[in-house]
Amino acid sequence: WKRCMKRAFIHNPYFRIISPLVHGVLVYFLILLVNNRIQEIAESFSNQEVYVCIALSTLCLETMRMGAIGTRKWMGRTVVIAQVLISLLLVLTVVYAGIAGYYRWVEHFSVTWSELQMFMLVYGFTTLLYQVLLISNELLIRENTRQLQTEERLREKVEADFIGFRHDINPGLLYGSLEKLLLLLHRHPDRAEEQVDLLAGIYRYQLMNRNRELVTLEEELAAAELLRQLLGTDTARIELACSNDLNRKSYVVPGAVLAAMDAMVRNTLFTADAPLSIDLYQEDDEYFVMHHR
Numbered sequence: 001w002k003r004c005m006k007r008a009f010i011h012n013p014y015f016r017i018i019s020p021l022v023h024g025v026l027v028y029f030l031i032l033l034v035n036n037r038i039q040e041i042a043e044s045f046s047n048q049e050v051y052v053c054i055a056l057s058t059l060c061l062e063t064m065r066m067g068a069i070g071t072r073k074w075m076g077r078t079v080v081i082a083q084v085l086i087s088l089l090l091v092l093t094v095v096y097a098g099i100a101g102y103y104r105w106v107e108h109f110s111v112t113w114s115e116l117q118m119f120m121l122v123y124g125f126t127t128l129l130y131q132v133l134l135i136s137n138e139l140l141i142r143e144n145t146r147q148l149q150t151e152e153r154l155r156e157k158v159e160a161d162f163i164g165f166r167h168d169i170n171p172g173l174l175y176g177s178l179e180k181l182l183l184l185l186h187r188h189p190d191r192a193e194e195q196v197d198l199l200a201g202i203y204r205y206q207l208m209n210r211n212r213e214l215v216t217l218e219e220e221l222a223a224a225e226l227l228r229q230l231l232g233t234d235t236a237r238i239e240l241a242c243s244n245d246l247n248r249k250s251y252v253v254p255g256a257v258l259a260a261m262d263a264m265v266r267n268t269l270f271t272a273d274a275p276l277s278i279d280l281y282q283e284d285d286e287y288f289v290m291h292h293r
Contacts (some may be wrong), residue, residue: 007139010065020061024054027122034118056098059093060123064130084131087107091127095120164270173202173262198230204253214251217288219250219282223256231265237275238265246282257290 009015028050036045067087071079099119103111178197184192205223209215224240232238240261261278270276278292 010068014063016061020054020058023126024057025050027057027126028053030122034262037156037175038096042193052098054104055071056095056123058118058127059094061130063087063090063094064127068131068134075244078256080135084128088127093124095123117241121220195230199217201226202230202258206258209254212254215254216248217246217250217252217257218248220252220254220257224261227258228260231262236270237272239277240269241277241279243279243281246280246288250288252281252288260290261274264290268292 031053034042064087067090068083071083076209096116099116100111103109177195181192181195182201184195202223205219206228209219221242226239226240257280264278265276268276276292278287278290280290282288
């Protein structure tokens with residue numbers, strides 16, 4: 001509510017300057033129409049009285065603004081009824097003091113109750129209308145802010161999904177596999193289909209498990225075997241050895257073994273005579289260890 005209050009139209013300097021002028025003139029003509037016939041308006045018109053109405057409108061509008069600010073500051077957010085009642089009481093007090101003071105010290109006679117009642121009725125109605133507009137404006141700002149926050153969260157989610165999808169794609173692996181596929185098409189066309197099947201199997205596993213928090217080690221090792229066959233060649237062999245006491249029903253983060261294996265392959269020099277050997281074993285039945293030699 002405090003943020004909405006700061007963005008409300010009542011704090012706009014143009015509104016604070018122009019609205020008392022317009023409101024004061026309208027109030028004066030309304031009172032003239034009530035107390036006189038249309039033909040008598042020109043005879044009853046007084047510049048001094050217009051200025052009084054404008055000054056009174058300025059005091060009332062600023063009183064309503066300060067009342068709304070003070071009510072929200074000292075009473076919190078669930079104060080709609082209290083805000084309306086306090087603003088109405090303050091405005092009626094200002095109107096009574098202003099009109100009574102004007103008639104006593106400027107016109108030099110006491111104001112009648114009927115004239116005072118007319119002013120209080122008009123400015124009281126204005127106060128209620130002012131509060132309705134203010135509360136409606138605050139609700140609109142809150143709704144717009146909520147929608148913007150929802151759209152921002154959706155945008156962040158889309159960006160996070162895109163980043164996650166980009167990571168799932170693994171452009172380095174894709175580029176290397178396509179390069180190897182082009183070579184196989186020229187030299188060993190019969191093995192190209194096997195290469196495509198291996199690549200498809202790896203990406204199928206990553207995409208199927210991208211929204212899962214954990215997978216079994218057995219599923220991860222099945223995908224790791226596809227990656228071993230995909231990255232290995234006749235001149236650069238890769239060996240993956242798992243210890244016999246390995247608990248294959250344990251859970252791991254999807255892609256953890258694949259990412260570690262891919263990093264080992266890309267940062268190690270190996271040949272057919274000196275293959276890359278990757279060992280996976282479990283220590284103390286708590287965590288898995290991968291190392292290469």
